[in-house]
Every structure is written in structure tokens, then in C-alpha cells.
Amino acid sequence: MTTRINQTFAALKTENRAALITYIMAGDPNYGIALEIMKVLPQMGSDIIELGIPFSDPMADGPSIQAAGLRALGNGQTLQKTIDMLQEFRKNDTTTPVVMMGYYNPIYIYGVERFLQNAKAAGIDGLLIVDLPPEMDQELCIPAQQAGINFIRLATPTTDDKRLPTVLQNNSGFVYYISLTGITGQSLTDMSDVVTSVNHIKAHTTLPVAVGFGIKTRAQVEQIGQVADGVVVGTALVNAITATLDSEGNIRDDPVKTVCDLVRELRLGV
Numbered sequence: 242m243t244t245r246i247n248q249t250f251a252a253l254k255t256e257n258r259a260a261l262i263t264y265i266m267a268g269d270p271n272y273g274i275a276l277e278i279m280k281v282l283p284q285m286g287s288d289i290i291e292l293g294i295p296f297s298d299p300m301a302d303g304p305s306i307q308a309a310g311l312r313a314l315g316n317g318q319t320l321q322k323t324i325d326m327l328q329e330f331r332k333n334d335t336t337t338p339v340v341m342m343g344y345y346n347p348i349y350i351y352g353v354e355r356f357l358q359n360a361k362a363a364g365i366d367g368l369l370i371v372d373l374p375p376e377m378d379q380e381l382c383i384p385a386q387q388a389g390i391n392f393i394r395l396a397t398p399t400t401d402d403k404r405l406p407t408v409l410q411n412n413s414g415f416v417y418y419i420s421l422t423g424i425t426g427q428s429l430t431d432m433s434d435v436v437t438s439v440n441h442i443k444a445h446t447t448l449p450v451a452v453g454f455g456i457k458t459r460a461q462v463e464q465i466g467q468v469a470d471g472v473v474v475g476t477a478l479v480n481a482i483t484a485t486l487d488s489e490g491n492i493r494d495d496p497v498k499t500v501c502d503l504v505r506e507l508r509l510g511v
Contacts (some may be wrong), residue, residue, distance in 0.1 A: 244337035245366045246391050246414040249288055250449045250470060258347040259511045261286055262451055263504060264342065264475030266309040267326050270486055275313075278482075278500050283337045285501050286508025288420060291369065294323055294343030300373045309479045312490055313417025318470050320347045320356070324363045333362035340367035340414070341391060345381065349427035353381055354501065357388045367391035367414045376408045382411050393417055398434065398441055405445055415449040415471060416442055420456070432461075436468045462510030474507055 253260050263282050269277050282290055295313040299306065327339055341360065348356050348370070368385050375382075375394070382392040398421070400408055407418065420435045435452060442450050451471030453470030456462060458477075465472045481503050485494035 242386065242391070242413065243389050244389065244414065245336065246289065246340070249338050250415065252409065253288065253470075256426060259469055260342075260471035260509055261287040261462065261504075261511050262289040262291060262453070262471050262473040263287040263507075264291040264293060264473060265454075265476055265478055265482075265500075266306065266313055267296060267323040267490040268295055268313030268316055269293075269309040269479070270490065270492060271316045271451065271480060272313055272318060272495050274492070276326050279326065280333065281497060281501055282504060283334060285504040287337070287504055289338045289471065291342045291381075291473065292323065292327065294320060294341055294347055295346055295477075296344045298346075299344060300366065303476060305476045305479045305483065306429050306479035308483065315490075320351050321359075324356075324359050327360070327365060331501060335364070338366040339364065340369055340391075341365055342371070344372050345370050345486055348381065352404055353384060357384055357390065361388050361390060365390055367393050367422075369393040369395070369417060370397060375410055378411050386411065386413060391415075395419055396438075398438060405442070409446050409448075412448060414444070415451050416446060417473070418450055418452045418469070419454045420452050421454045422441045434463050435465065439468050459506050459510040463506050466511045472511065477507075478503060 265278055269399045295318050296311040299310055323334050323482030368390055373381055385392045393414045394412040395417050396408050397419045439450050449470035451473055452469040456474050462472045478500055481499045482496045485496040485499050487493050
């Protein structure tokens, strides 16, 4: 199976640089602006886009992404609208890989077979479903890969040598290493542990390894990019969008320009 994800990492390897992977929540602050942001991310330097699926109980996410998901849900964002958003994006961009990231419940309710068929038709490249462990691969992972969609697994600081082979089994696209024990939005302070962990994972797989959680600045992107194949920035982008809203959630500044400026700066780190 060859996807845009595989092609992107292969191309970046020849450039000797890491991928900048940017996360946004579908429908935040509303459908139209989220789509506009998604469309300009590649122009600003994003190599891969993670598109968050709004969910009411996001147990791995910190306050910022939780709030973004609730804003999106409050504005009527659904899984179908998230698929529609990807389909609209693909009208002008057929090369940038898009990974849908979220939780299994919305997909289960939507219907796995229906979701995979519609998401594939819309132009999805990968899935990162944080609450589906390897023991449940038959639920979504195997069907997704049979449909030609990469299924990306999470490794954490607590993933020991006994667990790592299980985590890597049926993983495709890339391995997402969570640099912190906890939820999104925390601050990353100990780079030495990240370097050690990434090198350890690379010794057990030929897949690219991307690092996320706690990465907020160009300097951090540069540091992580020297050891990892990809650097994921999410909460910083969500916070940038949030900063353009007033206390009622109304738009007071330009979210698109704010995100563009941040991504352009982060790209300099890779």
C-alpha cells in the first residue's frame, strides 16, 4: 500500500528534513474558516495535515483542544461534515496527506464500512484513533488498511520493550510518539528523553517516527526535527485560533492570518 503519507516522507528524506505536521479541529471556529485554514496550511509549509474529528468526551486532549471540539460541535460540526470538509479541500489539493485524528465512537455510530468508503472517496490518507488499542485491530485498523488507508499508532514514554512490538504491529504510515505522559497542551521540557525514545523506536521499525504533544515553538520544532522524521504541532495552532475569539466565541481578529503567521514561523524550524 502506497499513500500520500509514504510518498511525502520518502520525498522529505531526500531533502534531509523532517515533516511539519499541523493539527486543526474540523469546524473550529466554524466550518467555513476551518476549511479556509486547512486550504492555506500547505502554502504556509505544512507537509501533512491532521484533521481533528470533534467528540464530546476527548479523554486524551487538554483544555484547548477540548474547547475547540466543543466549539465545533456547538456550530453543528459532524463526522459527515468533516468528511465533506476533506472532500472540499481535495478539489484544489490532491497531494497533501490528510490524517483524520480522533476517537472511535463517532466512527462506530456512523458505521465503519460506510465511514471508510466515504472517507476514502473524499481523499483520506490515514487514521489516528487514540482509543483503539492493538487488541481491537479488527474493529477499524485492519478494515482501514484493506481500504488503502494508513492506520497510525501511538507510542508513549510508558511503552516498554514488551509492549512496543504489539504497538508496531499493523502500524502503517508513521509512528506517532507522544513526548509526554498526559494530555495535549502541556509543555515539553526534557528533550533528552525524547531523543532517546525516538532512537529506541527507530531501532524496532522502518516506519518514520513523528513526535507530538508539547511542541509549540520554532526552536522546539528544530530540536525535534533533528532526530524525528516528523514534528506535530496541534495545541499551539488551536490556541492561535482561540486567541482571535472573544469570550462568547465571536471572531474579533483574523484566524486564518494568525494561523498562517504561526505555521510560516514553525516551518523555519524544519
